[in-house]
Amino acid sequence: MTGFLASSWELVLSAFAPLAMAFGLFALEARGPLAAPIRSGRGLVAPYFTVVSIIFGLFAALLVSDVWQKCNEARHAVEAEGDAVHLIAHLARANGIEAMAMPRLKAYAEAASAEDPYSAAIDARRGETGKAYQELLVALSTVVGIEPPVRAALLGAARELLNAHDKRLHLANDVTAPIKWLALLVFGGITQIALMLVHVDNRRPMRVAVGLFTVAFSFCLVVVAIFDAPFEFVLSDEPGATLRLVLQGL
Numbered sequence: 444m445t446g447f448l449a450s451s452w453e454l455v456l457s458a459f460a461p462l463a464m465a466f467g468l469f470a471l472e473a474r475g476p477l478a479a480p481i482r483s484g485r486g487l488v489a490p491y492f493t494v495v496s497i498i499f500g501l502f503a504a505l506l507v508s509d510v511w512q513k514c515n516e517a518r519h520a521v522e523a524e525g526d527a528v529h530l531i532a533h534l535a536r537a538n539g540i541e542a543m544a545m546p547r548l549k550a551y552a553e554a555a556s557a558e559d560p561y562s563a564a565i566d567a568r569r570g571e572t573g574k575a576y577q578e579l580l581v582a583l584s585t586v587v588g589i590e591p592p593v594r595a596a597l598l599g600a601a602r603e604l605l606n607a608h609d610k611r612l613h614l615a616n617d618v619t620a621p622i623k624w625l626a627l628l629v630f631g632g633i634t635q636i637a638l639m640l641v642h643v644d645n646r647r648p649m650r651v652a653v654g655l656f657t658v659a660f661s662f663c664l665v666v667v668a669i670f671d672a673p674f675e676f677v678l679s680d681e682p683g684a685t686l687r688l689v690l691q692g693l
Contacts, residue, residue: 517681576608
């Protein structure tokens, strides 16, 4: 994510935007040019809110499940990248090509561990990682004195390494994340309006109902904000932490 949704500001907006929207609705209902028309409706029938709330609930459940799965996939991609580095190192040692493979493998791990997908220098970092990977791949492809099955295993591990790296960056730069967050904000706002209109003839229950829903609404937005940007919050120290640990064991 880029822009204001790619920072801690998204968490602040997630927590306080629903509250601001709720207070705005209370102000519209209490005073101003729309107050009289709103109160003259004397409340809509309850099934109206039920339909809107079901739509919001289904959308929120689907979205939270999606971002939770995305966070798990991001963690798995980081672990798979570290496992692939370990596998290449073990195969290199077992087949006597450690002197050739290990310096290039360490160069890749150092370059990949320095990648920050939200940094302005990410393109340069990716270039360094790509160069290190290419040197590692050429070395594994041309090394002499190993059996064909061993070479195939090394190249397979190198392929897994590249796939995990690319998946990690793809998840970190998901362009749909702001759209999902904004869609949930819109659906939540519509549900707040529905709650107000159902209870508009009784101000105190209306404010209690809208207030309780607003708390739940804010919680959903915060969860989406945290888990839809896994490398900003939950995995903010990755891939550096995992790959640095791998480097210590090489």
